Amino acid sequence: MKINDGFVLRTICKRNVVSGEGTANVNYSSLITLNDTAAYLFKNLQGKEFTEETAVDLLLEEYDVDRETASKDVKALFEKWKETGLLSE
Amino acid sequence: MKMVVHNDEFFSQVLERLDEGLTTTIPVKGYSMLPFIRGGKDLVILEKAQGEIKRDDIVLFRYGGRYIMHRVLKEADGRYDIQGDGVWLGHEYPVREQILAKVTTILRAGKTEVDPYSGNQLRMVHAWHRLGKLRRYLLFIYKHLPWNKEWLKENAI
Numbered sequence: 001m002k003i004n005d006g007f008v009l010r011t012i013c014k015r016n017v018v019s020g021e022g023t024a025n026v027n028y029s030s031l032i033t034l035n036d037t038a039a040y041l042f043k044n045l046q047g048k049e050f051t052e053e054t055a056v057d058l059l060l061e062e063y064d065v066d067r068e069t070a071s072k073d074v075k076a077l078f079e080k081w082k083e084t085g086l087l088s089e
Numbered sequence: 090m091k092m093v094v095h096n097d098e099f100f101s102q103v104l105e106r107l108d109e110g111l112t113t114t115i116p117v118k119g120y121s122m123l124p125f126i127r128g129g130k131d132l133v134i135l136e137k138a139q140g141e142i143k144r145d146d147i148v149l150f151r152y153g154g155r156y157i158m159h160r161v162l163k164e165a166d167g168r169y170d171i172q173g174d175g176v177w178l179g180h181e182y183p184v185r186e187q188i189l190a191k192v193t194t195i196l197r198a199g200k201t202e203v204d205p206y207s208g209n210q211l212r213m214v215h216a217w218h219r220l221g222k223l224r225r226y227l228l229f230i231y232k233h234l235p236w237n238k239e240w241l242k243e244n245a246i
Contacts (some may be wrong), residue, residue, distance in 0.1 A: 013098050026106045027114040028099070029132045029199065 001078075001089050003046045008033065009039060018042065026079075032084055037063070052066055052078065100149075100156045107137040107190055114196070120241070121159065121173030122147070123228055125205070125214065126195055130239060134194040142169060143183065145211055147192035149198070150183045158180060158192065160214070174217060177225045 008021045016039035018032040034042055039058070044058050052074050059070040081087035104115045113135050119128040126133065126147075138148060146161045148171070159173040159181060169188065171181045203242040204210065217224065232241055 010102070012102055021111075025112045025114060025134065026103075028103060029116045030113050056241060 001051065001087055002049050003042065004082075004088055007046075007086055009034070009042050009046075016042075032086065037073075041074075041077070050063060096156060100174070103135065104189060107135060108135075112136045112193065117158065120228075120232070121157075121175050124217070124231060125174050125210075126158075127240075129243060130198055132199050133192045134196065135190040136193050138188045138191045142188055145206060145214065147191040147205055148188045149192070150181070150188045152181050152183050152187060160222035162218075174214065175224070175228055177222055189203040 005019050007018050008026075009016060009018050011017070012031075016034040016036065018034060020027040021032065040062060041055055041058060045055060046079055048054075052071070055074045055078070056067060056070045059065060059074065060067060065069070065073075078087055103115060106113050114132050116132055117126055117128050122128075126229055128130060133147075134153050135149060142161060142164070144146060144161055144163055147158060148161060148169075148241065149156060149158045150171070151157075157171075159171045159176070162170045162172055162180075164170070168182045168184055171183065192205060220227065232239065
C-alpha cells in the first residue's frame with residue numbers, strides 16, 4: 001500500500017496536520033490531524049510502497065511497545081487513513 | 090473530528106501558500122456574505138491579490154486585527170469601500186496593502202464551482218445590493234426558513 005499523492009504534513013498550532021495539496025491548489029477545508037506517532041509513521045512511509053509490517057517495524061524501532069500492540073494500533077490507524085482517503089492498497 | 094485552528098495561525102498558513110503562487114481552498118465562517126456565500130456550507134478558492142482590485146471583487150483583507158472576506162463596492166481616495174453582501178449597515182475601508190487575497194471561485198456546498206464574477210452572478214449581486222435595507226428583512230426570513238435553522242445553529246460565531 002501507499003500514501004496517496006498530494007498530502008503534505010505540516011505543523012499548525014503545534015499540531016501535525018495533513019492537508020491535500022495539488023500542484024496548484026492547497027485544500028484547507030478538510031485538514032486531518034495526526035498525533036505524534038501517526039505523524040512519525042506518515043513521515044517515514046510517505047513516498048514508499050509498504051505493508052502493515054513495515055509500519056509495525058517502524059513503531060518497534062522508535063517506541064517501547066510489543067509487536068502485538070503495535071500491530072493492533074497500525075491496523076486501526078490504517079483503517080482510519082483509508083476512510084479519509086490518505087491511504088490506498 | 091473537528092480541529093480548532095486559531096484564525097491568525099490559519100490565515101498565516103494560507104497567505105504563505107498564496108505567496109508561493111498556489112491557490113487555496115478554505116471554508117468560510119459566518120453569514121455576512123449571504124446569500125452568495127453560506128458560512129459552514131460553501132468553500133472558496135483564493136488567489137493572492139495582485140494588481141488592480143475592482144468593484145465586485147470578493148477580497149480577504151486584514152482590518153482592525155481581524156481577517157474579513159467581503160465585497161468591494163467602490164474605490165475612493167486610495168481606500169476601498171467594502172461591505173458584506175449580507176450586511177446592510179457596516180462598511181470597511183481598507184487601503185490596498187490590507188487586501189491580501191481575492192476569491193476566484195465559490196464551491197457551493199463544497200462541490201459545485203461557481204464563478205462569482207460571471208455576468209449572471211453579478212446581475213444577481215447588483216440586484217441584491219439595490220434592495221438596500223430590504224435585504225435585512227429578506228435575510229431575516231431566509232435565516233428563519235425551517236431547513237436553514239440547523240445549519241445556522243451549528244455555525245453561529
